[in-house]
């Protein structure tokens with residue numbers, strides 16, 4: 001399966017807000033909420049379709065590198081999209097958003113699409129941050145916003161896919177320089193001119209050509 | 213690709229509890245029966261691997277017998293077995309992801325130790341995956357990174373083996389340090405930092421002896437090649453066409469420096485020695501510092517790799533702005549400030565010792581694979597650099613005083629702005645960065661880049677350097693000069709750094725006179741526009757405000773790749789106003805205003821005077837709304853105020869000296885009022901309402917209650933309305 005584009009995402013936000021869980025929930029839906037187990041992972045990839053085009057999303061969790069300035073810096077620059085996550089049951093994670101956003105804006109390329117996510121929406125009874133507050137923050141800073149639950153999978157698909165749509169639109173508008181891989185966007189093998197002459201199926205070594 | 217639901221996904225297991233020992237036994241059975249991977253059982257194996265991860269994590273938290281079973285049956289060996297069969301990326305990726313999930317989610321230390329206790333994980337790490345597959349690569353490196361986050365004083369011994377002296381987690385990872393995919397490179401860096409910070413002595417000895425030279429020499433070579441690319445990009449871009457490419461390369465260089473700094477900041481002495489040695493001798497000195505010298509200088513060997521001096525000044529500034537690691541910046545500053553050609557007439561001596569930027573003799577893989585321990589350093593600066601290092605005071609002084617300082621001379625000569633200020637800006641940045649770098653001992657800077665510590669000593673600062681700075685300031689005040697505002701601002705900042713000690717200026721009368729003369733020049737330059745521009749007052753205020761709002765930040769300036777391109781005037785490049793030359797009459801007026809303000813501020817600081825006249829209007833003077841005012845002697849005009857939102861309020865309008873206020877009476881205090889809003893008169897924009905002689909529309913950019921837009925004031929009658937308008 002070769003894709004038209006590959007978008008690289010990063011997931012950022014305070015520790016414990018559910019970044020790793022969101023990531024796994026999106027990339028491997030099998031870990032569904034049947035049981036009292038929310039599992040996370042730090043990397044995942046998944047194919048989606050937008051506008052009849054196959055798009056591969058690669059999501060890199062940035063956890064554990066706060067100690068090193070160089071790492072966060074570079075992560076931001078290599079991503080086309082960022083999910084900025086807070087936990088609706090812990091106000092301090094919402095209060096830290098400004099710092100996260102400042103960091104992101106300073107280090108990322110200016111076209112990076114940022115999606116604000118209020119996670120753990122299943123814990124309504126312990127809610128500390130109103131949905132309206134998330135909405136207002138997003139509006140004020142020009143972000144897209146959604147409340148999700150990595151436990152019930154509510155809105156998880158939508159969060160990742162809407163971000164991709166936004167990136168895709170920016171590509172259509174010519175805002176992103178897609179020839180510059182440093183932006184976190186890669187053109188798939190089928191699109192790159194050098195491979196254009198190859199007959200389909202001859203790219204046996206191309207990415208994701210497994211047996212599926 | 214993970215979304216295909218295989219036939220058994222829902223059907224066969226429906227009745228089984230997926231979180232139970234029973235189910236793990238069942239999965240073990242599946243693995244046992246499917247030891248040979250085939251087209252037919254791939255789907256089944258992938259499902260099985262996933263389920264195993266889930267059960268193990270559940271078991272880790274709920275039922276220890278699950279883990280016991282997993283170990284007892286040695287189930288990780290099934291994983292290895294599958295890998296060995298060239299199972300294809302589909303299975304490989306799932307296998308790696310299962311391991312990722314396992315190590316990421318296991319909470320109990322015991323479970324973790326069990327998982328690591330046989331050597332399976334290391335065998336998986338050294339397995340030759342198909343790294344040309346981008347997906348396999350990404351999952352593999354994430355797996356390694358996840359493992360590195362689990363390292364501590366105990367777990368390190370599962371990965372680093374004293375006896376066999378190997379550490380596959382680290383050595384396999386660093387092989388990807390220059391992978392074309394940036395996320396992979398970042399993962400490698402994260403991993404290395406996570407390893408170093410474990411601070412296990414024997415492990416660090418291994419890193420130092422077996423890997424430090426191979427890794428650091430190749431890393432330094434990799435960085436140097438990025439720098440050459442950056443240089444090419446600058447040379448070939450006279451017309452500002454590849455701004456994005458250039459900005460990536462600059463950001464990349466910053467990333468490298470931050471990474472190096474992160475390593476150095478861990479303060480692992482053995483490691484820092486090797487790293488600093490390579491940085492200095494293989495990169496900074498040969499490529500950065502020697503590129504300062506003119507291309508045909510005697511000190512440079514034929515065919516040496518070099519970058520343009522502008523690029524080299526820029527890169528060195530970045531180094532000093534980011535790193536404060538004592539031995540590194542100290543040695544580097546020493547060479548730059550004190551480096552001589554040893555013997556003025558015979559600089560060929562230096563040529564022989566001049567270091568060159570060359571590729572390491574072996575690739576990283578080659579040198580990691582060879583068995584003998586590498587301990588040799590990189591130092592090939594020989595007598596040139598060692599001399600500086602080991603000399604005693606006298607020898608050093610002898611060297612320093614007699615021979616011309618070849619690098620410092622070039623830098624100071626770059627401060628000449630008669631043609632343009634292209635290289636001057638970077639020379640200023642470099643001097644500024646060195647003079648502010650806390651890692652450099654004050655002795656080295658004394659009297660040169662900071663005022664002399666000994667006040668009795670004459671001269672108390674370096675006269676010829678200060679003269680150069682004053683020349684730039686003087687030049688900036690001439691009509692049509694080619695000095696950008698940012699250059700002037702930086703010059704002033706550096707001048708103050710060199711000559712202000714405890715807020716007292718050390719400038720000689722002659723130098724001070726030159727600065728004052730420059731101020732006169734800037735004033736007369738300003739007069740040209742004072743008459744011509746009718747909005748001069750507003751412009752003056754807004755430029756003053758801009759300067760205050762955005763004081764110079766050299767670190768940010770050095771992140772901006774745009775300044776690497778030759779100075780230009782056109783705003784079409786998107787370059788900020790202060791970083792380019794003015795374009796058109798209005799911008800020339802704005803520039804003249806800023807030059808005046810900057811030089812005026814310099815004079816105030818030199819004379820130790822306080823600012824008393826600027827900003828022209830201080831909006832903090834507006835009466836604040838919590839004040840209670842005695843209005844018994846004021847003219848009060850009753851009116852109704854209607855905002856754009858249609859809300860109507862009754863207020864009293866008061867005009868006091870330069871401001872207007874809207875007040876409400878204070879209950880119980882007859883004749884007293886409390887302002888709800890106040891604004892400066894000259895900020896107001898008043899228009900009469902053509903339909904209604906009793907009304908006025910008033911707008912103001914600034915009021916104590918925020919901006920006021922087209923707010924309608926209705927007075928009792930037309931006379932009172934006219935009275936208000938006049939005021």
Ligand SMILES: Nc1nc2c(ncn2[C@@H]2O[C@H](COP(=O)(O)OP(=O)(O)OP(=O)(O)O)[C@@H](O)[C@H]2O)c(=O)[nH]1
Nearest residue numbers: 015016017018019020021038040063120149150151
């Ligand atoms: N109820 C509920 N719990 C969640 C949800 N998402 C995550 N959790 C739980 O929150 C905790 C933290 O989740 P992680 O995904 O590990 O958080 P993280 O943001 O990756 O944290 P770090 O890796 O430390 O930065 C775990 O115990 C999860 O089970 C959710 O949507 N609902």
Ligand SMILES: [Mg+2]
Nearest residue numbers: 019020040063
């Ligand atoms: Mg996490």
